Amino acid sequence: MRTGERPAARAARPIRHRRAGRGYTYLALLFAVAAGGAALAALGTQWQQAAQREREAELLFRGQQLRQALQRFHDQTPEGQPMLPTTLDALLTDTRWPVPRHHLRQLYADPFTGQADWLLLRRPDGGIVGLRSQSTRPLLLQTPPPGVQPAPGRTAPWQARDWGFQIDVRRGNTPRPRP
Numbered sequence: 001m002r003t004g005e006r007p008a009a010r011a012a013r014p015i016r017h018r019r020a021g022r023g024y025t026y027l028a029l030l031f032a033v034a035a036g037g038a039a040l041a042a043l044g045t046q047w048q049q050a051a052q053r054e055r056e057a058e059l060l061f062r063g064q065q066l067r068q069a070l071q072r073f074h075d076q077t078p079e080g081q082p083m084l085p086t087t088l089d090a091l092l093t094d095t096r097w098p099v100p101r102h103h104l105r106q107l108y109a110d111p112f113t114g115q116a117d118w119l120l121l122r123r124p125d126g127g128i129v130g131l132r133s134q135s136t137r138p139l140l141l142q143t144p145p146p147g148v149q150p151a152p153g154r155t156a157p158w159q160a161r162d163w164g165f166q167i168d169v170r171r172g173n174t175p176r177p178r179p
Contacts, residue, residue, distance in 0.1 A: 049140065056141050056160075058111040059133060063165035064147055066091070066118070066131055069104040071167040076101070084127025084169070088118070112137050112160045121166060130166030135159070
C-alpha cells in the first residue's frame, strides 16, 4: 500500500442492531394500558353509584312532594266533597272550590322509569292515599328515611318499589264551608 492511499474497502457486512430493549418497552406499554383500563372501570363504577344516589334522592323528593300534595288535598276538603283524589291530575287543579286550588305545580315523573307511571295506592272507594315507584331497581340506601313507609312484608335489601309515600287519613280533617 502506498503512502496516502486508502485501505481497500472492507467487504460489506450486515449491520446488526441490538434488540434486547424492544420487549421491555412493549411490556411496559401493555401494563400502562391495563392500568388505564382498571382506572376507567373504577371511575365508571363511581359515576354509576353517584347517578344511583341522585335518582334515590330525587325519588325521595318527588315522593314527598306528591305525598304532601295528597295530604293538603285531604286536609283542605270543603264540606260535602270527596276527601281523596281519584287521579293525580286532581292535585294540579282542585276544582272542589269556586276558585281552583293548586296542591302541586307539576306532575312529577318517577326518576327510575322516567314517566309519571306511579303505582297508586287506593282505598276501596277509589281515592288515592299514596304511591310507589314501579321500578325494581335495588336501592343503595338501606334505611327508609322519615316519611317513607316500607312495603308490608318486605325487608332490606330494598327496591325502589318497596318505598311508599302515604298520607295519614286519620289525621283530623276540618271541613271548611264553601265561601
